[in-house]
Amino acid sequence: MKKSITLYLHVHQPYRVRDYTIFDVGKDHDYFKWPENLDNGNQRIIDKVSSKSYIPTNKMLIKLLNENPEFKVSLSITGTLITQLEKWAPDVLQSFVDLVNTGRVEIVGETYHHSLAFFYSLEEFEIQVRMHREKIEELFHQTPKVFRNTELAYNNDLAIWADKSGYKGILAEGWDKILGWRNANHVYRPINTNNVKLLMKNYKLADDLAFRFGDKNWSQWPLTSEKYVDWINQTGDSETFNLFMDYETFGEHQWEDTGIFDFITSLVPMWLRDENNTFTTVSEAIDAYEPQDFIDVPETVTWADTERDLSAWLGNPMQQEAIKALYSLSGKILGTGDWNIIEDWRKLQTSDHFYYMCTKYFNDGDIHAYFSPYASPYEATINFMNAWHDLKFRLIEKGVEV
Amino acid sequence: MKVLMLGWELPPHNSGGLGVACLQLCKSLAKNNIDIDFILPYEAEHKIDFMRIHSTSPVNFVKFNHQLNVYEGSKYLTTHELTSQQLSYENYVADKALNGEFDIIHAHDWLTFRAGIKAKQVSGMPLIVHVHSVESDRAGGEPGHPMIRDIEQLGLSMADKIIAVSERTRQSIAHDYDIPLSKISVVHNSVDVEELESLDQNNIYDYLTVLKNKGYKVVTNVGRLTVQKNITGLLYAAQEVVIRLPKTIFLVVGSGDQYNELIGLSAELGILKNVIFTGFQRGKAWRDAFDIADLFVMPSVSEPFGITPLEAINYGVPSLISYQSGVSEVYKNCLKVNFWDKNQMANQIVNFLQNDGIAKTMRINAEIELRKMSWDQSAKKLSKEYEKHARGVLV
Numbered sequence: 132m133k134k135s136i137t138l139y140l141h142v143h144q145p146y147r148v149r150d151y152t153i154f155d156v157g158k159d160h161d162y163f164k165w166p167e168n169l170d171n172g173n174q175r176i177i178d179k180v181s182s183k184s185y186i187p188t189n190k191m192l193i194k195l196l197n198e199n200p201e202f203k204v205s206l207s208i209t210g211t212l213i214t215q216l217e218k219w220a221p222d223v224l225q226s227f228v229d230l231v232n233t234g235r236v237e238i239v240g241e242t243y244h245h246s247l248a249f250f251y252s253l254e255e256f257e258i259q260v261r262m263h264r265e266k267i268e269e270l271f272h273q274t275p276k277v278f279r280n281t282e283l284a285y286n287n288d289l290a291i292w293a294d295k296s297g298y299k300g301i302l303a304e305g306w307d308k309i310l311g312w313r314n315a316n317h318v319y320r321p322i323n324t325n326n327v328k329l330l331m332k333n334y335k336l337a338d339d340l341a342f343r344f345g346d347k348n349w350s351q352w353p354l355t356s357e358k359y360v361d362w363i364n365q366t367g368d369s370e371t372f373n374l375f376m377d378y379e380t381f382g383e384h385q386w387e388d389t390g391i392f393d394f395i396t397s398l399v400p401m402w403l404r405d406e407n408n409t410f411t412t413v414s415e416a417i418d419a420y421e422p423q424d425f426i427d428v429p430e431t432v433t434w435a436d437t438e439r440d441l442s443a444w445l446g447n448p449m450q451q452e453a454i455k456a457l458y459s460l461s462g463k464i465l466g467t468g469d470w471n472i473i474e475d476w477r478k479l480q481t482s483d484h485f486y487y488m489c490t491k492y493f494n495d496g497d498i499h500a501y502f503s504p505y506a507s508p509y510e511a512t513i514n515f516m517n518a519w520h521d522l523k524f525r526l527i528e529k530g531v532e533v
Numbered sequence: 534m535k536v537l538m539l540g541w542e543l544p545p546h547n548s549g550g551l552g553v554a555c556l557q558l559c560k561s562l563a564k565n566n567i568d569i570d571f572i573l574p575y576e577a578e579h580k581i582d583f584m585r586i587h588s589t590s591p592v593n594f595v596k597f598n599h600q601l602n603v604y605e606g607s608k609y610l611t612t613h614e615l616t617s618q619q620l621s622y623e624n625y626v627a628d629k630a631l632n633g634e635f636d637i638i639h640a641h642d643w644l645t646f647r648a649g650i651k652a653k654q655v656s657g658m659p660l661i662v663h664v665h666s667v668e669s670d671r672a673g674g675e676p677g678h679p680m681i682r683d684i685e686q687l688g689l690s691m692a693d694k695i696i697a698v699s700e701r702t703r704q705s706i707a708h709d710y711d712i713p714l715s716k717i718s719v720v721h722n723s724v725d726v727e728e729l730e731s732l733d734q735n736n737i738y739d740y741l742t743v744l745k746n747k748g749y750k751v752v753t754n755v756g757r758l759t760v761q762k763n764i765t766g767l768l769y770a771a772q773e774v775v776i777r778l779p780k781t782i783f784l785v786v787g788s789g790d791q792y793n794e795l796i797g798l799s800a801e802l803g804i805l806k807n808v809i810f811t812g813f814q815r816g817k818a819w820r821d822a823f824d825i826a827d828l829f830v831m832p833s834v835s836e837p838f839g840i841t842p843l844e845a846i847n848y849g850v851p852s853l854i855s856y857q858s859g860v861s862e863v864y865k866n867c868l869k870v871n872f873w874d875k876n877q878m879a880n881q882i883v884n885f886l887q888n889d890g891i892a893k894t895m896r897i898n899a900e901i902e903l904r905k906m907s908w909d910q911s912a913k914k915l916s917k918e919y920e921k922h923a924r925g926v927l928v
Contacts, residue, residue, distance in 0.1 A: 152880035153777065447897070452890030490898045493865060509868055512891050513884040 135411040135419070136363070136402060137330065137371045139205040139302065140378035141279070142227075143245050144180065144212045145483035147173055147504050148514045155517065160471075160525065162518040163478065171504030177215050181223045184382035189226040191381070191392055195399050196233045202399050203235045203410040206378065207279055210243030210259075210266050211481055224270075231271045237412035238267050240275030240298070246480035247281055247444060249289060250431070251458040255465075259477070260296075277301065277413040281482050283332070283375070283434035284441060287427065290321030290329065298327055300417040302375060303426075304434045305331035313424060316369035320422035328417045329426055332375040332434060336363065341376040345389030353390070356398040363402075371416045375434070436491070444485040449512050454485060456519055463531050464522070472525055479518060487511035534919050535568045537635040537652065539626060539645035543586070546577040546594035549757075550840050551665050554698070554722050555641055559584050561912030567919065572629065572648075574622045589625035590618050623648040630656040636923040637661060643668070643681055646688030653691065659922045662692040663720075666837040667705050673760035673834055686710050693922050696720050696915065698838040699859025705837075720915050721863050723908045724843040730820060732848060737821040741782060741809075745825070749780045750886045753826035753850070755819065755841055756833075758789030763832045763855070763872050765791070765798060770832075772802040773879035778886055781807060786822045788813040823848040827892065828885050833858055834872050842867060846903050851895040853881055863906075866899035 146163040149172070165172025170179075195202050208227060216224035230236045242248060243263040248256035260278075268274055277300035278293045285303035293301045305315025313319075315331040339359070343349045351358070363372055377384060385391040402408050411419060435443045445451055457479055464476045487503040488511050505511040526533050538559065542552035559569050560583055569584035575597040576588045590597070597618060622645070630638060630652035638656075640649030641663045653660040668677035668685055676682065689695055689710050695717040697703035703717045736742050741751055752771075756762045764785060771783045785795070785808060792810070799808040814822060823829060829845035829852040836858035843864065845852050853868035854861055861869055868881045885891055 152876060153773075153883050154876055154880065447890075447894040449888070449890040449894035452888065490866070490894060494898055494901065506869065507865070509866075509881075509891060509895060512888070513881055516884055516888055516891075517880070 132370065132419070133407050133409045134369060135371050135409045135416060137205070137373045137411050137413060137416045138203075139207070139239065139279075139373070139375045139413055140380075141207050141376070142185075142212055142378040143207075143209040144173070144177060144215055145245065145481040146211055146215070146478045147171065147176070148479070148484065148511075148518050151514045151517045151521075153517055153520075156521045157524045160475070160521060162475065162514075162521070173215060174219050176504075177219045180379060180383055181216075181220050183387070184379050185220075185223045186226065187387065187392060188378065188381040189223075189230060191396060192230055192236075193226075193233070195396065196230070196235055199399050199403055201403050201409050203237075203412045203415070204230075205237040205239055205277075205413045206230070207239035207241050208267075209241065209245045210263055211245055211478065213266060213270065228271060231273065235412070237277070237414055238271055238273050238275055239302070239413060240264055240267070240278045242281055244477045244480050245281050245482055246477070247284065247441070247454070247482050247485070248458075248480060249280055249284070249292075250441075251454065252461055253292075255458075255461060255480075259480075277330075277417065282441070282444070284431055285428060285433070286431045287322055287429055290324050290327060290428075294321070294324040294327040300328050300330055300413055302330050302373075302413065303332070303428070304432050304439055305333055305373065306432050306439045308439075309426060309428055309432060314366075314368065316366065316372055317423040318371065318417060318420040319424055319426045322425045322427040328422055330371070330373050330413055330416060331426075332373050334434070336372060337374045337376050340374070340391070340394075341380045341384060344380075344391055344394070345385045354394065356394055356401050359394075359398060360401050364405075370420045371411060373416075443489050443491065444482050447488070447490050447508075449490075449508070450485045450488045453488060453512060453515055453519070456516070460519075460522060460526070460533070463526055463533060467526065467529055467531065469529070472522065475518075476522055479515065479522075484511070484515050488515070534566070534637070534916070534923065535635045536562070536570070536919065537626070537630055537633065537638045537658070538569050538571045538584070539638065539640040539648055539652075540571055541574060541642060541644045542594070543571070543573060543577075543579060543581070546575070550722075550838070551642060553840070554665060554838075556581075557723070557725060557728065557908045558911060558915070561908040562915065564909070565912055565916045567912075567916060570629070570633065570635070572622070572626055572645075574618050574644075587625070587629070589622045592618060619644065619647070623651050627651045627655050630658060637919055639663060639919075640688070641665060643685050643688065646684050650688060650691045659693040660691060661694045661696060661918060661922060662688050663696040663698075664689075664702055664706055664837070665698050667702065667709055669705060669709055670702075670761065670835045670837050682709075692716075694718065694918055696918065698722050699862050701857070701859050701862065702837040718914075718918060720911045720918075721859070722838040722840055723863075723906050723911050724840060724847070724903070725908055726847060726903060726906075729844060729847045732820055732824050733817070736825050737818050738784075738825045741784065741825050744780075744782060747780075749782055750778065750827045751782045751784055751825050752828045752830055752882060752886075753784040753786065753822050753845075754830050754832075755786040755814075755822055756831070758785070758787050758791040758795055760791065761834050761836075762787075762789075763834045764795050766834075766872055766875055766878065767830055767832045768795065768798050768802060768804070768808065769875040770878035770882060771808065772804050773876070774882050774886075775804050775807050777883050779807075781882075781886060783808045784811065784822060784826065785809065786811045786814050786819065820848065823850050826850045828853060828882065830878075830882070831855065831858065831860075832870070832872050832878060836860065843903060843906065846896070846899045849896060849900070851885075851892065851899055853878065853885070864899075864902065866895050866902050868895075 149165040242259040279302040319329040563583035626648040838859035842852035855872040
């Protein structure tokens with residue numbers, strides 16, 4: 132049996148809430164339309180990320196696909212990004228379609244709005260998963276068979292849900308506390324499930340690229356593809372190396388001048404030079420390898436921070452109050468049947484909004500980890516809550532009791 | 534290291550933050566084995582054992598302060614003459630510099646600059662001047678008093694090194710007096726939690742306590758009622774807040790030349806019922822004004838440092854401060870606005886008061902931040918400057 136690299140990239144942009152004050156509440160219902168001169172605005176960010184990351188990365192990937200018949204990649208792409216690309220960068224969206232048209236790119240299922248709805252409203256969660264599936268089918272003519280939840284947030288209940296919903300696989304962080312003596316380089320089965328299989332991220336190898344690649348203070352800098360392939364080859368007892376990361380690693384988190392594009396371009400043929408090596412999409416990895424053991428995850432695990440929990444999104448009282456307020460409107464918002472209100476409410480569910488309210492990095496002064504369009508987590512909360520007040524205003528206007 | 538330190542006031546005989554900053558800084562310097570002779574222009578009792586204090590005039594603080602207030606120099610200085618206190622201060626310092634054993638002279642703010650220059654001239658010792666505010670700060674953005682500007686210009690030019698209490702002040706010095714930035718270093722003010730007096734059981738503001746039990750929220754400002762402090766801006770924002778949250782009280786603690794004007798403005802804005810003016814307070818009434826507050830606001834037009842938000846969080850109260858303050862360079866877990874943006878001020882106050890999540894998160898994190906602060910960091914930075922500039926060492 133060949134050893135494979137399962138490369139999975141997550142592509143996403145939120146609709147950031149603009150500087151939205153109490154003076155806008157009840158008057159202007161567009162929370163996401165930024166003044167054009169501001170760099171943090173949604174359209175400006177789509178422009179910037181497209182030119183720094185999406186365009187050059189897709190160019191690189193299509194070239195790699197054309198030149199290496201065994202190269203494969205899996206992508207998840209959120210609804211909130213797709214609609215922004217449709218509006219502001221249709222050519223970039225087309226380049227994703229071109230990738231999928233090669234037949235060697237698999238799209239992974241998730242929530243349309245990159246939300247944490249699974250933890251607050253199963254009904255809403257399922258609607259968003261369906262919305263995403265339909266969008267993917269319409270755009271890429273593919274039906275996702277493997278599921279990833281927002282921020283790779285995973286627990287036993289999610290696995291059971293995916294099993295019942297007919298997914299063949301689900302993705303999670305290969306966190307040591309879950310794995311114990313086992314390693315992430317095999318396929319596993321979630322506890323209490325019958326069919327679904329679990330692929331777990333090799334966070335060490337993945338984060339070498341996603342976080343450490345360009346860090347000149349890292350003891351392994353500069354990382355060459357020779358060295359990286361050597362590390363993988365030295366890892367015994369392995370079947371699939373699950374390199375899961377943000378797509379924006381290429382060109383955005385790691386700028387072009389770090390050499391990240393050259394690295395991947397030389398990594399792919401170098402890995403394939405050994406005929407015992409290959410690439411698999413997530414479905415192929417799941418089909419190819421038998422589950423080695425059951426995995427039990429009673430507490431939610433994510434791919435973020437040293438804690439690997441949801442604390443970056445829901446760790447402080449401000450975040451908890453904001454998300455509770457948002458979901459407390461669920462029934463009433465859905466009851467209006469007004470697509471505009473429902474969609475605005477869903478855009479506010481995107482996990483990034485709660486991440487901007489996180490105080491952990493803010494205190495450490497770690498501005499690199501603290502990726503936010505706002506001056507502080509408090510301003511993020513204020514803009515968000517004003518938008519929430521406006522949603523309430525719109526409900527009242529419709530005669531809904533709130 | 535022996536330092537001849539020139540100051541204009543020390544607590545408890547002080548009229549504001551300069552004295553507090555000097556005292557805390559000297560205390561931490563003493564811990565770093567810095568030997569300090571502190572020269573004061575008035576006679577007073579101090580319970581201080583970590584440095585020697587010398588008085589240059591038999592006048593007591595109350596009388597002295599009335600004649601020459603360090604903060605409102607431009608207002609009280611009606612002539613262009615120096616006072617006799619200032620002259621005797623200079624002579625005393627020059628004599629001390631000539632006959633004492635010191636390594637360096639360290640002068641705080643314009644009132645001591647002439648003495649510092651004279652001491653440097655007679656002794657050849659290096660002079661460090663420490664700027665807690667410049668004249669344009671105190672004059673609320675106006676140029677201020679020409680004589681004071683002259684003294685500041687001279688002191689800043691003659692100094693071997695300038696210490697500014699914030700980056701903002703550093704830029705003002707460079708801008709107002711054409712001093713190269715390389716000559717100016719920032720040593721931020723700080724606060725030592727254990728130095729602040731604690732609260733007792735009962736809050737002195739009984740009426741506000743009753744209102745709070747009825748669901749009212751209190752927003753406090755503590756400071757002089759002058760243009761620099763921008764209470765007018767706060768009142769305009771307050772009007773917008775009260776429209777949305779009628780159960781809000783603005784507690785304005787302090788006195789100053791705008792007192793009557795601000796009461797008039799409150800009436801004009803229709804929020805007289807929501808604004809309470811207490812006049813100048815110290816001690817328990819001062820501390821309890823923080824304690825009763827849900828939010829402290831410092832909306833200053835210009836604040837070289839501005840320590841009160843840190844005192845507020847010591848009493849468990851988060852702050853909204855203007856970006857135009859030095860403290861905004863070091864204090865993170867608070868709300869920040871541009872002083873002129875009354876809508877943003879109202880927006881943030883309203884959200885803060887109606888969202889317990891924001892209030893709680895900010896308080897928890899700001900308290901963590903406060904516990905990490907200490908004058909020791911500032912003293913260490915300053916000690917390094919002393920080493921660099923002390924006599925006999927090449928600059």
